[in-house]
Amino acid sequence: xxxxxxxxxxxxxxxxxxxxxxxxxxxxxxxxxxxxxxxxxxxxxxxxxxxxxxxxxxxxxxxxxxxxxxxxxxxxxxxxxxxxxxxxxxxxxxxxxxxxxxxxxxxxxxxxxxxxxxxxxxxxxxxxxxxxxxxxxxxxxxxxxxxxxxxxxxxxxxxxxxxxxxxxxxxxxxxxxxxxxxxxxxxxxxxxxxxxxxxxxxxxxxxxxxxxxxxxxxxxxxxxxxxxxxxxxxxxxxxxxxxxxxxxxxxxxxxxxxxxxxxxxxxxxxxxxxxxxxxxxxxxxxxxxxxxxxx
Numbered sequence: 106x107x108x109x110x111x112x113x114x115x116x117x118x119x120x121x122x123x124x125x126x127x128x129x130x131x132x133x134x135x136x137x138x139x140x141x142x143x144x145x146x147x148x149x150x151x152x153x154x155x156x157x158x159x160x161x162x163x164x165x166x167x168x169x170x171x172x173x174x175x176x177x178x179x180x181x182x183x184x185x186x187x188x189x190x191x192x193x194x195x196x197x198x199x200x201x202x203x204x205x206x207x208x209x210x211x212x213x214x215x216x217x218x219x220x221x222x223x224x225x226x227x228x229x230x231x232x233x234x235x236x237x238x239x240x241x242x243x244x245x246x247x248x249x250x251x252x253x254x255x256x257x258x259x260x261x262x263x264x265x266x267x268x269x270x271x272x273x274x275x276x277x278x279x280x281x282x283x284x285x286x287x288x289x290x291x292x293x294x295x296x297x298x299x300x301x302x303x304x305x306x307x308x309x310x311x312x313x314x315x316x317x318x319x320x321x322x323x324x325x326x327x328x329x330x331x332x333x334x335x336x337x338x339x340x341x342x343x344x345x346x347x348x349x350x351x352x353x354x355x356x357x358x359x360x361x362x363x364x365x366x367x368x369x370x371x372x373x374x375x376x377x378x379x380x381x382x383x384x385x386x387x388x389x390x391x392x393x394x395x396x397x398x399x400x
Contacts, residue, residue, distance in 0.1 A: 106296055107134065107145055108233040110265075113226055113256075114149045116198055119239025124149070124202060125271035126395050127237045130365075131211045133274075133301040145300075146212040149202055150229055151195035152222045153188050192217055223252050227259035235397070237265040257370050263293055263399045264370075272394065276303045278364035279338075280354050281331045282310050286369025290399040291334055294367045298338070305338035306364065307331045308357050310350050362394055370398035 110127040114120050127147045135144040186194065199215040206213035218225045230236055240253055257264045279294035281287045291307065298305035309331045311323035328342040343353060358366045 106233065107235055107300060109146045109148055109231075109235075111148045111150055111226065111230055111234055111236045113222065113236065113238040114151045114195065114198065114202075115239075116194065117239060119267055122269070122271045123237040123239050123265070123267040123395075126265065126267060126274070128206060128209060128211050129271070129274060130235075130301065131206075132209055133303065135210065136302070144212065146214060147202075147206055148214045148216065148229075149199050150215075150226060151191070151199070151217045152225045153191050153217065153219045154222060155219065188219070223256040223259055226256055227261065230260055230262045232261050234262045235265055236260055236262060237267065237395075240266050240268045257398050257400065263367075263397050265395050265397045267395045269394075272362065274303075274363055274365050274394070276306060276361070276364045277301070277367060278306045278308065278358060278361060279335075279367045280308045280310060280350075280369075281327060281334070282350060282369075283327055283330060284369060286400060288334065288369075290367050290369040290397075291331070293397070293399045295335055295338070297365075297367070303365075305335060306361070307335050307338045307340045308354060309340055309342040310353050358394065364394065365397060366394060367397045367399060370400045 107130075110130060112120065112124045112127050114124070124147070131145040131147050195217050196215075203213045203215070216229065218229070226236055226238070236256065238253060238256065253264075253266055257266075277294045277298045279287075279291045281291050294305055294307075297303075309324060309327035311320050311327060324342045328340055331338075331340045331342075341357065343357075348356070354366070354368070358364060
């Protein structure tokens with residue numbers, strides 16, 4: 106069961122949208138909790154990342170070919186705020202977020218740390234947490250971003266990736282393809298649906314069918330499994346019709362814009378094409394709704 110939502114905070118627009126979704130979930134869980142239940146805490150984590158030193162060659166060695174080159178550290182060039190300025194700014198932002206949480210009855214805590222973003226967030230989280238992060242990292246236009254991908258694979262908990270403006274959510278949508286990763290994602294979805302009181306929908310998709318007949322048989326088998334694993338959910342299914350799993354999932358999720366999409370995020374899942382494939386950034390941006398990755 107979810108106990109805490111950790112928001113990776115950097116003051117950006119997407120971090121604010123991640124915070125909005127975190128408080129939305131916390132409110133929904135609090136509304137459905139029994140009297141006396143502590144509810145779900147929202148925690149803001151700001152990571153001050155160290156400046157990486159480069160190396161340079163001694164200019165004297167460059168002029169004299171008889172002198173072996175001496176590698177010398179390059180002084181870091183400070184182009185942004187100093188660590189102390191970052192800390193002051195984070196504290197100011199966290200005071201604002203704390204007031205926002207207080208107005209809606211959600212518990213808020215904060216932490217400012219130093220290190221690599223993905224490593225610090227993964228170390229901070231536990232199995233009963235969820236990390237909420239705006240899609241970021243180098244090369245994010247061709248995937249979910251190197252930082253986010255590293256975080257998903259390191260974190261001991263589910264990671265919610267936010268790629269657009271927040272919108273109301275009122276249901277959980279899980280994708281199931283029969284892999285171990287999708288089973289874990291479905292189990293997480295069932296728990297989250299119970300906590301929030303939201304209805305659960307399950308999209309059963311076939312994996313790699315090579316003919317219309319095998320596609321139909323595979324979809325029927327995935328549907329049967331999904332119904333057994335989530336008897337309280339509404340199971341939907343569809344054949345591939347020449348589309349990839351990523352395209353099928355995106356199509357259904359786009360049609361149900363009020364759903365929180367939950368996917369398995371392990372290497373054994375064919376759904377990885379949606380997570381780390383070349384069109385991921387475009388798919389997430391198109392959907393607008395957040396995607397929760399479970400491994």
